[in-house]
Amino acid sequence: MVISRATTEKVRDRADIEEIVSDYVPLKKKGQNLWACCPFHNEKSPSFSVSPAKQIYKCFGCGKAGDPIQFVMDIEGIGFNEAIRQLAKKYGIEIEEEKNVTPEELQAYNERESLYIVLNYAKDFFVNNLDTEEGKSIGLSYFKERGFDRQTIEKFDLGYALDGWDHLLQSAKKAGHSEELLLKSGLILQKEGDASRYYDRFRGRVTFTIHNLSGKAIGFGARILTQDKKQPKYINSPETEVYHKSDILYGIFQAKKSIREKDNCYLVEGYTDVISLHLAGIENVVASSGTSLTENQIKLIKRFTDNITVLYDGDAAGIRASLRGIDMILEGGLNVKAVVFPEGEDPDSYARKVGSSAFQSYLENNSQDFISFKISLFAEEAAKDPIKQADLVKQVVASIGKIPDPIIRTVYIQQSARLLHMEEEIIQAELNKIFLKEQKDLFFKEQRDQEASFIEDLLPTKEQPTTNSKLIEIQEREMLRLLVNYGFEMVSEELHVCQYLLQETGDLNFHIPVYERILNIYKEALSEGILPQPEYFLSHSDPEVKKEVINLITRKYELSNLWESRFQIFTHHEADDLAKTVYDSILHLKKRVLKKLLEEAKVKIKEAEEEKADESIITERLSIYMELKKYQVEIDKQLGIVISY
Structure with missing residues (x-):
């Protein structure tokens, strides 16, 4: 049955976002928030933010956002009820079943x-x-x-x-x-x-x-x-x-305890490989089940260990075809080793052939780090061909570049230089080329994210010309952002921000449905005597509302407190002058709406002229246009805009 609301509320009260997220990824404090590389997509620069104060997380790279419960749902790939059960168990909360559930909730739960x-x-x-x-x-x-x-x-x-x-x-x-x-x-x-x-x-x-x-x-x-x-x-x-095939590994249930204890995970290809290793006394083993390794499978392993040893069949062509998996593992922040079995053998056949003791000895004696493994794989054919040797260097450097830890990278640069008989400076220079390109791409990406992450979704493509409606939607979002973040603040001695905003925009309707829903939730709360703060929306049952509110209250970049406390560099914050911030936002929104009304008025005048309508109709429509134009000019003056358009 569905879990009771009382149990859900107890879990919400007890669950701590920092504690829960840190079970899966290491967090580092920067400013008021905690940061990590996102567990939901591969990245080298942390864009995953956790706010202990607001009890939310948000990734500025892939857009994932939510509260502690949503995080467990996302990371485990489970439903709401299962996440509540998991968190209740973690915090020792007794689970009560809900007696009154909707038919839809009951159907979804029962079907799963x-x-x-x-x-x-x-x-x-x-x-x-x-x-x-x-x-x-x-x-x-x-x-x-x-x-x-x-x-x-x-x-x-x-x-x-x-x-x-x-x-x-x-x-x-x-x-x-x-x-x-x-x-x-x-x-x-x-x-x-x-x-x-x-x-x-x-x-x-x-x-x-x-x-x-x-x-x-x-x-x-x-x-x-x-x-x-x-x-x-x-x-x-x-x-x-x-x-979901890309999210699971064969044998993970039987292996997870041993993986933690051994702090290593053997990765094989098939079902029988896993079982044969268990028979040989090796239980920390999983299989990708014949499919290409996925990011989610790597993340699943990382929950139990940072070390993977890939076991390869004795087939050179097959090994080369699967090398991309090693780069993915490195990019996922794990340490990789490899073991290659004799030609024609796989983990299953070799374990049965030599027996448990000899098999374990073989793994210990033939395990090599990925640099030695990759170089040995291509060394023979590259030895007599300078072009292939140069290509081998580039492949090795590309793999090293996937490693997020700079200390580990340095160690591998030294090792690869020694094995390739090259100067470290050459390896480092080649690596720097990769990093410079990546940093350049990252810089421009972050600029786009910072300046126009939302606008990018709304601005038109080549097939869709610019429309004022899109700009209205952007301005509506800005108004809603101010309402959610500062609605409870005072804009004067007697007036809250929310009262001022709602009074000034009472006749306007939002174009985007989720904005309209948030606005209605806000108004309903006010009618019940509640002055909503951002946290009010985070417990709402509508996941789209929760996610959008998180987007409204989080920012990727924050100015360091050191600017003011240590360096005495004082900067303007929008909260410093809420009256002006809110006033300008309302004017910009009204300006956009007026522009849309002016465009519509022009169309109606043109239609009347083309249809040779009565002169009084044309005059009336011209009068409406001129009245709207007066309002636009007045708003432009208040905004300090000289040119009217």
Whole structure:
């Protein structure tokens, strides 16, 4: 069931944004806020800001923003209720269920829970199939040939899908699971040409259960055991509400404790590689399951360790094709080592071939840092070719450039210079070229972000000419920013900022729906005797409202207090003269609205002239235009604008 509001409020009161975010990324204080490289996208310069005072976070790079609950939802990829449960457990808060929930809330919660239930049913069904005659002779025999004992089979929930069209479908329907739910979970497929007919996705294959971090079954991989070349060797569950391939790693549930303890994560390619390493006594291992490594998978590993050792099959072409993964890991701020197995071997085959003790010794003796690994990979062919040697240097330098830590970079510069028989200065010079280009790109990007991050979204493209309506929207946002940030402040001895703003703009309607919603929430609060401060909106149920308010109250750049306290350099702040700041904002908004009305009046005059309308109609429309023009001239004077347009 849905968690009660009382429990949610207790979690909101107890959850501390700094404490929660620091569980995932290291924070450094700069000014009033804390900063880090964003955990939601790759970056080298920190743009992820945490405000302990406001209990919010915002990334000025990718736009992610929210409160402690939203952060857990974003970082874990879970829903609101699951985030509340996780935080309640962290803070020792007893969870109460909500008795009164909306039908929509109940439906969404039940659907997600139902997916977990039906996937768990399928997992048990596949596991139990190993005890059937067919399962024993085919599925269990395959696992035994691989050296998988019963304990390992149970540990990973290995199973077998019976060779028939609808064994799972019929069994699940008898257990009360609907065809619709089985279809949403990816367990069955619709027959082409007959939407009323369904059949099992997995048939005649051994199954590998994919678990999430908490151990719930979220999907399956399945391997065929026959030599049918028309069928793929492996098939996997499709993307569903609970299974996102780019966010999960096979074996992470079984490995997370060991990864923390060993402070290292072995990264392999397939399901059987993971299981074979467990049999060899190595439990800190996960697999990308045959797909290219993703940023989210790297972030998932980083939650448990900063060290990754990539295990490569003995296939030079395959290794070179997957080198991009090492650069991604480096860019993610992790330390990388690599182990290459003898030609023709993979972690699974080699572990079974040499045994547990020899396998562990091989990993220890053949582990090398990424610089040595990369150079050794290309050294032989580059030795006699100056062009290839130069290319190797550039590749190595490019990888070093991905490392965010300057001390680690320096160590690798020294090592690569020694291995490549080159001067450190040459390596450093090449690296500086990369950094200069990146800093130049970053500088111009930050300038655009700082000066026009919002305007960029509104300003027209080549296909869409400039319109005054867009500029009105920009000015509306500025007015709303002042209302949310300073509405509770006094603009005079008897008047609040919010009263002044609302009086002066009472007849105006906002163009952007979320702005209108925020304004209405503000007005409703005032009618209830509440003078809202920014925090008032952060507990609102509308996530779009929360995110937009965070955008309104946060800034990427702040002037250091040292400017005034130490250097006696005094700067103007908008809050220093709220009356003028608010007054100018209202004038600019009215100016934009008047300009739009003038444009519309011109069109109506032209239409009347083209239609040869009665002279009185044309005169009336001209009179309206001239009256609007007078207002515009007056506003321009108040703004100090000499040229009227």
